[in-house]
Amino acid sequence: MTKRTWFGLAMTAVACVAIASPAFLGVFNSTYKVKSSSELGKAKCAVCHTKGKELDPYGEDLKKALGGAKKLSPEVLAKVEGLDSDKDGVKNSDELKKGTLPGDAKSK
Numbered sequence: 363m364t365k366r367t368w369f370g371l372a373m374t375a376v377a378c379v380a381i382a383s384p385a386f387l388g389v390f391n392s393t394y395k396v397k398s399s400s401e402l403g404k405a406k407c408a409v410c411h412t413k414g415k416e417l418d419p420y421g422e423d424l425k426k427a428l429g430g431a432k433k434l435s436p437e438v439l440a441k442v443e444g445l446d447s448d449k450d451g452v453k454n455s456d457e458l459k460k461g462t463l464p465g466d467a468k469s470k
């Protein structure tokens with residue numbers, strides 16, 4: 363791996379920790395009982411983020427549902443369950459049950 367790649371990886375890790383994600387991810391994982399072996403469980407920060415702070419479509423919908431709140435809750439998560447954030451034809455709630463990514467149209 364090149365120095366540049368390592369730098370990119372390090373920055374991604376830092377960004378992941380610097381923002382609210384760890385707490386959010388905890389709420390997310392316990393609400394949906396995410397299996398660590400599923401695609402969803404492996405994605406971790408990437409469930410909502412493309413890289414660092416940038417949000418994927420599911421992350422954007424969650425941000426809207428949060429409405430400025432700083433803490434994620436099961437109630438906020440429930441607000442976006444009926445949506446199909448990545449527009450792949452599978453509802454967020456169904457993707458979460460299956461363990462696929464609600465913010466990535468390639469995962470369904």
Ligand SMILES: [Ca+2]
Binds near residue numbers: 448453470
């Ligand atoms: Ca979907």
